[in-house]
Amino acid sequence: xxxxxxxxxxxxxxxVATKKPSDHRRKTFWRNVFIALVxxxxxxxxxxxxxxSFNSSKMNIIFTGFTFEWYGKLFQNENLLEAxxxxxxxxxxxxxxxTIIGTISAVGLKKYNFFGEKFIGKLIYIPIVIPEIVxxxxxxxxxxxxxxxxxxxxxxxxxISFSIxxxxxxxxxxxxxxxPSIEEAAEDLGASRFETFWYVTLPMIKPGIISxxxxxxxxxxxxxxxxxxxxxxxxxxxxxxxxxxxxxxxTPDVNALTTLMLIFTIVALLISSKIETKNALKRKS
Amino acid sequence: MKNHNHAFSSSSETTQKSPxxxxxxxxxxxxxxxxxxxxxxxxxxxxxxxxGFDGFKIFVTLPVIIYALLLIFAPLVxxxxxxxxxxxNYGSYDYEITIKNYIEAFDPTFLKIFFTSVLIGLITTFIxxxxxxxxxxxxxxxxxxxRSLIIKLVMVPFLTNSLIRTYGWITLLRKxxxxxxxxxxxxxxxxxxxxxxxxxxxxxxxxxxxxxxxxLPVYSAVSKVxQNLLDAAEDLGAGKLKKFxxxxxxxxxxGAFNGSLMVFxxxxxxxxxxxILGGGKSMIIGNLIKNQFxxxxxxxxxxxLSILLLVMTFGLVKLYQKIGGDLDExxx
Numbered sequence: 001x002x003x004x005x006x007x008x009x010x011x012x013x014x015x016v017a018t019k020k021p022s023d024h025r026r027k028t029f030w031r032n033v034f035i036a037l038v039x040x041x042x043x044x045x046x047x048x049x050x051x052x053s054f055n056s057s058k059m060n061i062i063f064t065g066f067t068f069e070w071y072g073k074l075f076q077n078e079n080l081l082e083a084x085x086x087x088x089x090x091x092x093x094x095x096x097x098x099t100i101i102g103t104i105s106a107v108g109l110k111k112y113n114f115f116g117e118k119f120i121g122k123l124i125y126i127p128i129v130i131p132e133i134v135x136x137x138x139x140x141x142x143x144x145x146x147x148x149x150x151x152x153x154x155x156x157x158x159x160i161s162f163s164i165x166x167x168x169x170x171x172x173x174x175x176x177x178x179x180p181s182i183e184e185a186a187e188d189l190g191a192s193r194f195e196t197f198w199y200v201t202l203p204m205i206k207p208g209i210i211s212x213x214x215x216x217x218x219x220x221x222x223x224x225x226x227x228x229x230x231x232x233x234x235x236x237x238x239x240x241x242x243x244x245x246x247x248x249x250x251t252p253d254v255n256a257l258t259t260l261m262l263i264f265t266i267v268a269l270l271i272s273s274k275i276e277t278k279n280a281l282k283r284k285s
Numbered sequence: 286m287k288n289h290n291h292a293f294s295s296s297s298e299t300t301q302k303s304p305x306x307x308x309x310x311x312x313x314x315x316x317x318x319x320x321x322x323x324x325x326x327x328x329x330x331x332x333x334x335x336x337g338f339d340g341f342k343i344f345v346t347l348p349v350i351i352y353a354l355l356l357i358f359a360p361l362v363x364x365x366x367x368x369x370x371x372x373x374n375y376g377s378y379d380y381e382i383t384i385k386n387y388i389e390a391f392d393p394t395f396l397k398i399f400f401t402s403v404l405i406g407l408i409t410t411f412i413x414x415x416x417x418x419x420x421x422x423x424x425x426x427x428x429x430x431x432r433s434l435i436i437k438l439v440m441v442p443f444l445t446n447s448l449i450r451t452y453g454w455i456t457l458l459r460k461x462x463x464x465x466x467x468x469x470x471x472x473x474x475x476x477x478x479x480x481x482x483x484x485x486x487x488x489x490x491x492x493x494x495x496x497x498x499x500x501l502p503v504y505s506a507v508s509k510v511x512q513n514l515l516d517a518a519e520d521l522g523a524g525k526l527k528k529f530x531x532x533x534x535x536x537x538x539x540g541a542f543n544g545s546l547m548v549f550x551x552x553x554x555x556x557x558x559x560x561i562l563g564g565g566k567s568m569i570i571g572n573l574i575k576n577q578f579x580x581x582x583x584x585x586x587x588x589x590l591s592i593l594l595l596v597m598t599f600g601l602v603k604l605y606q607k608i609g610g611d612l613d614e615x616x617x
Contacts, residue, residue: 031423035435038420042442042496045453048463049445052456062466087446101348108345116350123353125612126361129546129602131554133571134591137578138360141588145363161356168349169613193341218440224448224557225571229578239448246452246561258449265444269437 046262053255071260074253083241084257086152090237091220094159099213101160102167106208107201109168110175124165135162136229143230150232158230159220166219167212174208361595364588372585386589395573395590402569405484406552409491410545413499416492417544420500421507422533436504439497447494451561454490455481458562482564490558495551499544502614506540507533539610546605546615550598570594 056065074080109121127135139158140150148154182204186196202209224239231240238257242250368386370378389395424432442450457463458480465477480486510533518528534541556571563569568576570590577587606612 034419035423038416038496038500039435039438041493042439045450045457045493046442046445048456049449049453101352104345105349105352108342108349112342112346114342114346114350120350120353123357124349125615126357128615129550129612130598131550131571131594133554133556133574134364134595134598135360137574137587137591138364139356140578141367141584142356142360142363157356161352164349164352172613194344197341197345218443221445222443222447224446225555228557228575239446242446242448242452243557246455250452254449254452258445262445266441269441269444 046258049255050259050262053252053259055252058251070252070256073251074256074260077251077253079236080241080253080257083236083238086155086236087221087238090152090156090159091217094156094163094220095213095217098160098163098216099167099209102164102212102216103171103202103205103209105164106168106171106175106205107197110172124168127162127165128169132162132223132225133229136226139226140229150230151235154230154232155227155235155237158226159223162223162226163216163219166215167209170212170215171205171208174205178204364591367585368588368592370585372583378585386586387593389586390589390593398568398573399570401484401567402553402571405487405491405567405569406549408488409495409552410499410549412488412492413496413548414503414541414545416496417499417503418507418529418533418541421504422529424504425508425510432508436501439500443497448557448561451490451494451558454493454562458486458489481562482566484563484567486562486564487559487567487569490562491548491552491555494555494558495548498547498551502540502543502547503537506537510536538608539605539614542605542608543610543614546601550601553594 051063053070054066054068055063056067056069057063105124109117109124136158139154139161143150143154143157183196183200186200187193191199224243227237227239228243231237242254367378369382369384371381371383371385372378424435427435455462459465460477460479462480464480465474468474469477480489514532514536515528518532523531553569554571554574556569556575559565559567559569559572574587574590574594577583577590581587602612602615605615
């Protein structure tokens with residue numbers, strides 16, 4: 001073994017000690033590539049759906065030419081339009097109702113102790129953690145037991161049912177972030193309990209309510225499993241329409257509809273985030 | 286004297302409320318403003334008296350009680366009850382108590398599906414972890430604005446129904462689909478791969494659909510790791526792997542477990558992904574339950590399978606709480 005002195009290591013030590021900027025830049029580059037690839041993976045099927053909505057061929061295999069034909073055809077496909085209307089109506093109604101019930105429930109669970117509160121508090125976690133399929137079949141079973149006819153109303157009830165817990169947990173997180181003495185001050189100054197709730201509590205937990213509502217809306221639009229079990233044969237929603245047509249082949253008017261919905265939601269998101277930043281700026285100044 | 290009810294209800298059963306609960310604050314408040322006699326009399330616990338009717342309390346507690354009992358508790362109890370009935374294949378059942386369904390649930394054919402399904406679920410979870418950790422660690426160093434934008438982008442696909450996105454994957458994965466077509470025409474491969482109508486297709490579909498559920502909790506845990514600890518590890522000579530296994534992983538374990546729950550549980554239940562991308566060749570537990578309820582119409586057997594799945598789920602949730610996980614952070 002040759003005799004090694006410290007100076008022999010100097011070139012290596014130099015390398016270790018001072019990370020060369022080009023090295024660092026290369027590292028950052030590959031990290032960015034990784035992040036971009038993950039995002040690409042998440043958007044890939046959506047990009048494909050959008051691209052093929054302009055495809056002149058009826059088959060979603062290769063791109064044969066550009067056309068707007070499917071956007072026109074879309075408005076003649078009564079079944080698809082009905083499925084779309086049901087989907088949106090269920091999403092809007094279930095979001096509204098579950099946000100209202102979820103918000104007051106979060107307040108009630110925090111503010112009051114009542115008989116069986118611990119038990120109820122545990123129950124509301126169940127729809128969040130159990131497999132959707134179990135929730136789906138249990139709702140189907142109970143609807144059948146109560147002789148409710150499966151259809152629009154049962155899907156709506158099911159969507160409300162799985163959304164409420166998400167709204168509650170979302171509202172609860174903001175509810176614990178302010179001091180109850182603010183509410184007490186309002187009551188000491190003569191506001192009734194309802195007035196305090198309306199004018200003091202609600203404005204303070206607004207961020208939690210909004211994020212809960214967005215979550216509920218997204219969950220409703222995204223749901224397949226629970227709708228599948230609670231819809232019955234007569235009612236069509238978008239996922240059910242696609243599920244029943246997937247074996248025979250789906251025409252690109254579905255792609256066209258998806259594209260339109262996507263544009264709509266992205267625009268809505270942009271507007272809401274614009275309003276958000278504007279409000280944030282206002283609060284700052 | 287509108288504070289009486291409130292004072293009563295918040296003082297009599299306070300023990301499990303959080304430390305910031307109204308009682309303790311109220312006491313401080315009374316002490317600091319004791320000169321204001323009216324206010325302290327109003328909100329003092331000493332002057333509370335039980336009151337029969339409290340409209341506001343009923344308004345904020347009754348809906349959640351009805352909801353939880355009617356739409357969560359009753360359906361599950363009913364399914365539990367169903368699982369002990371004797372079923373036939375005509376969608377009806379005799380009201381005769383039996384454990385036959387549970388014995389049948391352990392039939393070798395069902396066990397095989399169960400193991401395949403759990404395996405697919407575990408592989409899916411592992412791949413999601415494998416993607417989410419580097420993604421979160423790389424994202425950590427980015428400026429605040431970039432981070433929040435990218436996390437928002439991770440959520441955007443949710444706004445399109447998951448079945449529609451799964452349908453989008455058919456166009457990509459099938460034998461003459463976009464991926465195979467591109468690879469063959471670029472001369473990278475000669476024969477198109479079988480990317481779907483097998484277990485690979487199911488796993489691709491599951492990873493795709495469930496990845497955001499892993500990224501969000503893992504990212505939130507990773508972004509909370511103290512930079513000083515990472516610097517210290519580096520100063521003491523820890524390499525990248527050591528830094529990951531000795532610093533990141535132990536500190537983010539609850540987050541990772543949260544994500545794993547949110548991925549694994551749906552991955553054994555999402556029958557539509559197995560149907561569409563697996564081509565009906567492989568079944569997962571979700572297909573099994575769906576078939577018993579809608580095709581074979583043997584509800585009691587389907588109910589027994591659901592109860593077993595539920596027991597497994599609760600076991601996993603208990604484990605999550607044991608390692609320090611918070612129920613409030615699940616699914617949010």
